Amino acid sequence: MQSELTEEHRRIRDTLATFAEREIRPFAAQWEKDEAFPRAVMEKLGALGFLGVSFPERFGGAGADTLSQVLVVEGLARCDASVALSCAAHVSLSAGHIGAFASEQQQQRYLPAMLAGKKLGAWCLTEPGSGSDASAMRTRATLSGGDYLINGSKMFITNGNIADVYVVTAVENPEQGKGGISAFIVERGTKGLSNGRKIEKLGLRASDTGEVIFDNVTVPAANRIGPSGEGYRQTLKVLEAGRVGVAGFSLGIARAGFETAVAYARERKQFGRPIAEFQAIQWMIADMATRIDAAWLLILRAARLKDAGKPYGREAAIAKLFASETAMWATERAVQIHGGYGYISEFHVERYMRDAKLCEIGEGTSEMQRMIIAKSLLRDGYLPA
Ligand SMILES: Cc1cc2nc3c(=O)[nH]c(=O)nc-3n(C[C@H](O)[C@H](O)[C@H](O)COP(=O)(O)OP(=O)(O)OC[C@H]3O[C@@H](n4cnc5c(N)ncnc54)[C@H](O)[C@@H]3O)c2cc1C
Structure with missing residues (x-):
């Protein structure tokens, strides 16, 4: 992953991580308990420029590429998937639709306030x-x-x-x-x-x-x-772009599960040894890492095709399908590695697993992704991008 990122990507990823670890992760469990959306966080994300990463500078954005936006949603989902989902709906669906299809006048009216986090979409x-x-x-x-x-x-x-x-x-x-x-x-x-x-x-x-x-x-x-x-045609395009973001969202949840499980496996002792020394646990960790890595590469491919102005609908669907099923699978494994502690809320992985299920449903279910992929393959043949 490291070698695929530019200096700018790393800067965005690291600044976001510092912010999210300090201002989001410590409060995520309580926000979920209260079922309260932290609106103030959205305003802070806007003020720091994270909502407008891939929007033009004239609306207050940074004019960066798709991967930059993916890094933001992924980093947020790693700390709190609820904040990441609200952010993704605001940025890539609502502001994204306006940014792609609205008139200059409409964009001037809505985007600056939306990207600053002052208006929620x-x-x-x-x-x-x-x-x-x-x-x-x-x-x-x-x-x-x-x-x-x-x-x-x-x-x-x-x-x-x-x-x-x-x-x-x-x-x-x-x-x-x-x-x-x-x-x-x-x-x-x-x-x-x-x-x-x-x-x-x-x-x-x-x-x-x-x-x-x-x-x-x-x-x-x-x-x-x-x-x-034109509304339906616009919708399909917004969803196509949104799928790359949802794949990043899914990856963030998968990584949260993975990282928590690895830390726990190192700490938890049974039969006089850390459970990380048991092969059964090592295989789960290896499989989680393999799927997370593969999801990342699929996301990277879709994001690059999109930024190159090439067709990317099939690749976005493949990335979304694989990343969302990885999120569900990896967080379920994370619960398993935690044993009974995985089943109680104190250790967070049960929340990750519950959050992950949405990835297989929202912005097109896994069944819909398979339909999109199969239709494209049967029409165009398999042409690796
Ligand atoms: C937390 C959350 C947030 C959401 N946010 C938004 C939002 O901001 N904006 C928005 O517009 N929507 C939003 N949605 C809606 C979401 O996009 C839909 O739930 C999703 O598209 C599935 O639609 P549905 O729930 O009506 O399921 P249905 O379409 O009724 O599907 C039910 C089941 O049938 C399957 N199915 C349907 N058709 C076929 C077929 N032809 N072949 C095979 N299987 C099929 C589906 O895959 C699924 O398993 C959100 C949903 C949730 C849960």
Whole structure:
């Protein structure tokens, strides 16, 4: 890993690690217990420039590459996956959608505050009845005079209860299928926007997840992102880029499990020796390291293809699939290495395992990744990038 990183990458990774070890890791367990998202941390991350790493400098970003952004989300997930998830939804989905497809005027209006951590973003695609098949969404946007009227509801939205800026997809022209979906920016405080019941989760409990309800929400036509009917195409592109980030997020959780397990195996003695001396434990550690390494290389490949402007959809799906299944597998092994102590919250690895499950579900389930990969292989053949 070391040799793949430039000086700038290392600087970002190390500064982030210093910050996260001091300001995030010590509080992660309590935030999860309280189910409280640490909003102040987001502002600090913004002030330190970590939210805008890969955005243009004119919006307050650093203009760095995709790998730099991956290092940020990975480093955060290593210390607290809840903070990392909220950050990823804010940066790569909400601000990412605006950064890729909104007008200069819209970008000037929203991005500087979002990248500074002063305004929090949410990205609203999933609905109670549509997840993997996002095109089956039912939220409607009806043009009336110079305004759009938005009606419907969105489900499982990260930062959904606390965001300031919502990027929302809705059906504008139902007869045009996927080509009838448009994307809009809706600000918190807009009349008719509200939240549903509290959602209790398996893991990632300090990350806010909400239902967002749109009841005759009126936004000016100028709040549409890009041309009418482009919303679904934009969504696929945002998800494609987001998958590289989710792979980094998964890798961070896997590494947290790995590092904790190795430290524990060195300390814990049974039969008069540290358990790290038993071959059964050594093999688990070796397998964890091998999968983590492989996930890293897959992420590196996808990030490089993206930055080179080459097609990277298949490689992003492969990286996301492998990294997310590695996160789940490695954290389960980490619990196993801890024995009974792995099953209690004091040793954190049970939290890592609960957090890891989301990696196989969010931003396209593992089944969806396999579909994307197989479709691409069967269409284009296997051409190693
Ligand atoms: C904590 C959390 C945060 C989230 N944050 C956001 C967010 O910020 N914004 C947002 O828009 N969404 C968000 N989501 C939603 C997430 O992206 C969806 O849950 C995910 O896409 C899966 O959709 P679904 O839950 O409707 O499952 P479904 O699509 O109903 O899938 C159920 C099962 O069926 C399988 N399946 C479905 N179709 C097929 C098929 N054709 N072939 C084989 N298997 C299939 C799936 O793989 C899965 O195993 C979040 C979810 C969670 C849990």
